[in-house]
Amino acid sequence: MSSAPSFAELGLAPELLRAVADAGYTQPTPIQAQAIPVILAGRDVMGGAQTGTGKTAGFALPILHKLLPQANASPSPARHPVRALILAPTRELAIQVEESVKTYGKHTQLRSTCVFGGVDIKQQLPIVRGGVEILVATPGRLLDHIEQKSVTLGQVEIFVLDEADRMLDMGFIPDIKRIMALLPATAKRQNLLFSATFSTEIKKLADSLLNQPQLIEVARRNTAAETVAQSAYKVPQEQKRALVEHIVRTRGLRQVLCFVRTKHGASRLARQLEKDGLETSAIHGDKTQAARLEALKAFKEARLEVLVATDVAARGLDIDDLPLVINYELPHVPEDYIHRIGRTGRAGASGEAISLVDPVEMKYLTEIEKLLRKPIPISSVEGMNLTASRERGERAPSRGRADAGEARRGRGERAPHGEKTSRAPRSERAPSAPRPTREAEREAAYARNPDQPVPRKPAASPHPRADAGHRRGFGANRPVPALLMKRPPATPVPADVEPAPAAPAHPEKA
Ligand code: AMP
Numbered sequence: 001m002s003s004a005p006s007f008a009e010l011g012l013a014p015e016l017l018r019a020v021a022d023a024g025y026t027q028p029t030p031i032q033a034q035a036i037p038v039i040l041a042g043r044d045v046m047g048g049a050q051t052g053t054g055k056t057a058g059f060a061l062p063i064l065h066k067l068l069p070q071a072n073a074s075p076s077p078a079r080h081p082v083r084a085l086i087l088a089p090t091r092e093l094a095i096q097v098e099e100s101v102k103t104y105g106k107h108t109q110l111r112s113t114c115v116f117g118g119v120d121i122k123q124q125l126p127i128v129r130g131g132v133e134i135l136v137a138t139p140g141r142l143l144d145h146i147e148q149k150s151v152t153l154g155q156v157e158i159f160v161l162d163e164a165d166r167m168l169d170m171g172f173i174p175d176i177k178r179i180m181a182l183l184p185a186t187a188k189r190q191n192l193l194f195s196a197t198f199s200t201e202i203k204k205l206a207d208s209l210l211n212q213p214q215l216i217e218v219a220r221r222n223t224a225a226e227t228v229a230q231s232a233y234k235v236p237q238e239q240k241r242a243l244v245e246h247i248v249r250t251r252g253l254r255q256v257l258c259f260v261r262t263k264h265g266a267s268r269l270a271r272q273l274e275k276d277g278l279e280t281s282a283i284h285g286d287k288t289q290a291a292r293l294e295a296l297k298a299f300k301e302a303r304l305e306v307l308v309a310t311d312v313a314a315r316g317l318d319i320d321d322l323p324l325v326i327n328y329e330l331p332h333v334p335e336d337y338i339h340r341i342g343r344t345g346r347a348g349a350s351g352e353a354i355s356l357v358d359p360v361e362m363k364y365l366t367e368i369e370k371l372l373r374k375p376i377p378i379s380s381v382e383g384m385n386l387t388a389s390r391e392r393g394e395r396a397p398s399r400g401r402a403d404a405g406e407a408r409r410g411r412g413e414r415a416p417h418g419e420k421t422s423r424a425p426r427s428e429r430a431p432s433a434p435r436p437t438r439e440a441e442r443e444a445a446y447a448r449n450p451d452q453p454v455p456r457k458p459a460a461s462p463h464p465r466a467d468a469g470h471r472r473g474f475g476a477n478r479p480v481p482a483l484l485m486k487r488p489p490a491t492p493v494p495a496d497v498e499p500a501p502a503a504p505a506h507p508e509k510a
Contacts, residue, residue: 004028010036013065015107020061023103029054031218036062042190044210048217050196051093051163052342056100059086059192063158064105067133071109080111080131081155085183087139087176089166090312091116097162098136110134115151117141119289125150139167139175146182153182157189161209164195164202173205186211228325228341232355232365232378240328240356241269244306245276247326247354254302258326259340263310269328270308282308311336327355330364334371 007020007028028036031049038045039062049055063084072079086101088094098114105112112134113127121144128135128150135142135151145151159180161167167176183189191210195202206213235243248256260266263284270282281295281304299307311331322344331337337355344351355376357365369375 004030004033007061011040011065012036012061013068015068016061016064016104018107019104020057022106025057029058029218031055031216032058032061034216034218035059038214038216039063039190039192040065044190044213045192046198046206046210046213046215047192047194048196048198048215049194050342053218055194056097056162057104059160059162059194060097060101060104063134063160064101064108064110066158067110068108070133073109077129077131080133082132082135082151082153083155084134084158084160085142085153085156085179086134086136086160086162087142087167087179088136088162089138089170089172091118091138093163094136094138098134101134101136105134112136115141115145117144121145121148139172139179142179143175146179153179154184156183158192159183159189159209160192160194161205162194164193164205165197165199168199168201168205173201176205177208180209228344228351228353230341230353230355230376232357232376234362234378234380235356235358237358240358241272241276243356244326244328245273245278247324248278248305251324253323254305255299255322256306256324256326257299257322257343258306258308258328259331260308260310261329261331265329266308266310270306273306273308278305280304280306280308284310285312311340322351325351325353327353330355330357330361330368332364334364334367337368338371 004027007017007025010028010033012020031047031053032055035045035047035055035058039059045059047055047058049058067083070083074080086094086097088097094114094116098112101112111130111132113124113132114136115124115128116138117140121141124141124145125148128145137145142151146153161176167173186209191213193202193206193209193213198206233243244256244258247253258269260269263286266282266284267286270280273280281298283292283295287295295304295307298304308328325341325344327337327340331340341351341353344353355365357378365376365378
């Protein structure tokens with residue numbers, strides 16, 4: 001049996017090996033072992049891998065290696081053109097990817113930064129104008145920078161499209177095509193595309209982007225569903241909070257990620273759990289970027305017992321060894337369930353996901369099971385007096401039937417004969433809702449995307465030309481480049497996903 005190569009055997013530079021060792025990685029993950037040599041050899045790659053597989057280091061390490069000869073400490077922006085461009089669908093993923101680039105490149109002089117929408121572009125201008133070799137961006141905001149001439153792409157040598165299937169779902173493909181048209185010719189650059197799924201549309205996109213790519217596939221879309229122990233409790237909405245408290249306390253857990261569907265629900269649940277004595281915070285689109293990052297930091301440092309999150313805010317979250325994801329409310333789009341539970345069981349670690357299902361949510365559970373193509377074992381919490389135990393102020397109530405079931409499932413054991421752990425009979429389930437069309441799901445996903453610009457109110461203006469949609473301010477009299485003129489109008493963002501007003505500092509590498 002051939003053993004996997006070490007990072008050193010993959011041929012990476014010593015300064016990168018040091019950073020990898022600092023990060024505590026001892027062995028490349030399968031995607032890294034396969035992708036790094038291919039990228040170092042200059043081939044285009046079509047990578048089938050989702051987050052959690054270590055794919056970011058799989059492309060970031062060879063990119064850093066290839067750009068090392070051009071690393072320099074010159075203060076001149078001209079000596080730091082964008083040489084690698086990484087596009088990501090959401091700001092959370094973009095931040096995460098750029099943090100990884102910084103982590104792996106910390107012993108080099110290569111510069112990187114990250115630009116995304118929903119925050120004031122002015123804060124990003126000095127950093128990008130100062131010059132960076134590696135730019136991580138969401139598509140819309142990158143086009144804004146190109147329009148402002150703060151970024152040029154004429155010297156891009158490596159182009160990465162991360163989570164291409166989510167880009168497609170979010171309606172970013174037209175923007176990506178505009179960006180691709182501004183890059184040097186395909187033959188002059190290396191292209192890497194990563195996607196968890198390969199629909200016909202993704203393959204079409206790959207054909208237009210990649211030059212004789214090497215296909216590397218390490219994980220299918222449902223891998224997280226296979227490595228994460230999943231279970232569900234049938235529990236009325238009003239008992240869910242007590243059950244969360246019970247699970248967290250009886251198991252003495254920290255870093256439990258709890259998903260709800262709305263921003264309002266996230267704030268409310270976080271407040272209630274705090275009141276119950278659990279160290280809790282919430283992240284959602286109404287929080288400022290600074291508040292979100294602070295909550296995330298506290299969570300990563302295990303200072304929180306529970307982090308309550310909405311789907312959009314949690315996208316791209318990357319926390320090592322997350323023990324448990326709780327679906328406090330089931331998502332209405334079944335694919336979101338896979339993204340949620342993918343926050344645990346990362347990079348080969350085992351994880352657990354528990355869904356709390358009110359009877360009216362049974363239809364969503366059925367949809368999720370259809371997508372997973374397997375049933376999720378469901379237990380009843382009847383017989384557990386959760387509310388009473390909380391009111392008595394007990395910190396660790398004795399394990400009830402539900403907990404026994406959890407522990408058993410964690411050990412991969414079956415329920416004793418006669419105990420109620422099987423799926424609820426069909427007759428008890430709510431009727432299945434008609435599945436939304438792919439088109440409707442995409443529209444909804446696009447509308448949820450926090451990177452979309454908020455539509456401006458048509459405020460009365462003393463300048464009639466401005467109201468007519470003409471450009472104002474800097475560059476107003478210059479012709480709009482043809483490529484940029486074709487951008488479609490922004491889809492209105494529902495109140496639930498307003499972008500955070502403040503931007504995090506992304507200081508340029510010293
Ligand atoms: P990604 O799929 O890139 O989002 O990475 C998922 C997680 O795996 C991140 O927390 C990385 O820090 C971690 N990771 C990446 N490569 C390795 C490795 N070779 N060994 C251990 N952990 C890794």
